[in-house]
Amino acid sequence: MAENNLNVAADLGEIKSIDFLNRFGTSINDLLTLLGVTRMEPMTSDMQIKLYEWSTDVDTAATVGEGETIPLSKVTRKLARTVQVGWIKKRRAVSEEAIARHGADIAIDQADTKLMREIQSGIKTDFVTALGKTTNTLTAGDLQVALSKSWGKLQTIPEFEGAPLVSFVNPMDVANFLAGKPIQADASNAYGMTLLQNFIGADKVISLGSIPEGKVFTTAVDNIVLAYLDMQKSDLSQYFVDYTDETGLLAVVSSKNTSNLTLEATFTGAMKLFVEIPDGVVAATLGTETTTESTDKPAL
Numbered sequence: 428m429a430e431n432n433l434n435v436a437a438d439l440g441e442i443k444s445i446d447f448l449n450r451f452g453t454s455i456n457d458l459l460t461l462l463g464v465t466r467m468e469p470m471t472s473d474m475q476i477k478l479y480e481w482s483t484d485v486d487t488a489a490t491v492g493e494g495e496t497i498p499l500s501k502v503t504r505k506l507a508r509t510v511q512v513g514w515i516k517k518r519r520a521v522s523e524e525a526i527a528r529h530g531a532d533i534a535i536d537q538a539d540t541k542l543m544r545e546i547q548s549g550i551k552t553d554f555v556t557a558l559g560k561t562t563n564t565l566t567a568g569d570l571q572v573a574l575s576k577s578w579g580k581l582q583t584i585p586e587f588e589g590a591p592l593v594s595f596v597n598p599m600d601v602a603n604f605l606a607g608k609p610i611q612a613d614a615s616n617a618y619g620m621t622l623l624q625n626f627i628g629a630d631k632v633i634s635l636g637s638i639p640e641g642k643v644f645t646t647a648v649d650n651i652v653l654a655y656l657d658m659q660k661s662d663l664s665q666y667f668v669d670y671t672d673e674t675g676l677l678a679v680v681s682s683k684n685t686s687n688l689t690l691e692a693t694f695t696g697a698m699k700l701f702v703e704i705p706d707g708v709v710a711a712t713l714g715t716e717t718t719t720e721s722t723d724k725p726a727l
Contacts, residue, residue: 450539451672517542678696679693
């Protein structure tokens with residue numbers, strides 16, 4: 428008689444799927460730690476995040492006389508825009524031939540690794556697109572000037588005064604700037620991003636290949652939000668969830684397909700990394716030393 432809890436061949440796909448989800452959950456947590464993001468917004472059933480803005484009508488009277496009625500000041504909160512969060516749906520299958528030839532670890536792990544890179548790439552590309560929607564721009568002669576001007580400009584925005592800031596740069600721009608210079612920076616890596624700490628006077632600079640060369644995006648850490656659907660708590664958990672990672676952001680449904688002798692796993696989730704205030708991002712273009720910054724107040 429086989430021992431209790433013995434892992435048999437039929438468990439193989441599920442075991443590897445659990446490992447994949449654990450690695451994905453660790454990767455997401457590392458990403459949020461790298462960025463310093465603490466704002467995680469659960470989505471409603473309509474898969475949207477509703478963002479609001481405040482407007483004020485403040486009484487401008489210099490003084491109010493003794494016994495006079497104090498004029499009212501009005502503060503209004505209204506819906507500014509909604510952020511629609513799309514689904515992540517990825518499926519992979521491993522044939523019996525691949526498992527027999529390469530072994531389960533290689534055959535399944537390689538497929539999972541490729542899939543994770545695709546999911547991560549999609550999230551990063553979507554985030555860079557959100558950064559690029561700002562109309563708050565300037566130009567600078569080199570990377571150090573771009574970082575300095577961007578950080579200075581953001582400090583003039585009341586919502587971001589004194590807030591921790593983060594900049595995103597292309598690795599080639601970092602390499603070109605550092606070439607031949609005795610400048611050092613402490614670096615750490617996560618999610619395909621490199622965090623440069625103490626880099627030419629800036630507290631936090633993220634080197635990311637998805638950023639266009641010659642562009643530098645800077646914003647407040649609190650302006651970055653992760654919207655997500657908790658797959659563990661959603662109604663989907665009764666039908667399309669076999670396992671989730673510890674964060675509940677990604678779930679898997681595994682199956683053994685006897686019609687073509689493959690082990691299949693479908694991964695699904697819904698999350699989006701975005702900026703709450705698009706014009707709360709400063710986009711600097713490396714080039715001439717001319718400033719072409721916008722004068723409009725950042726709005727939602």
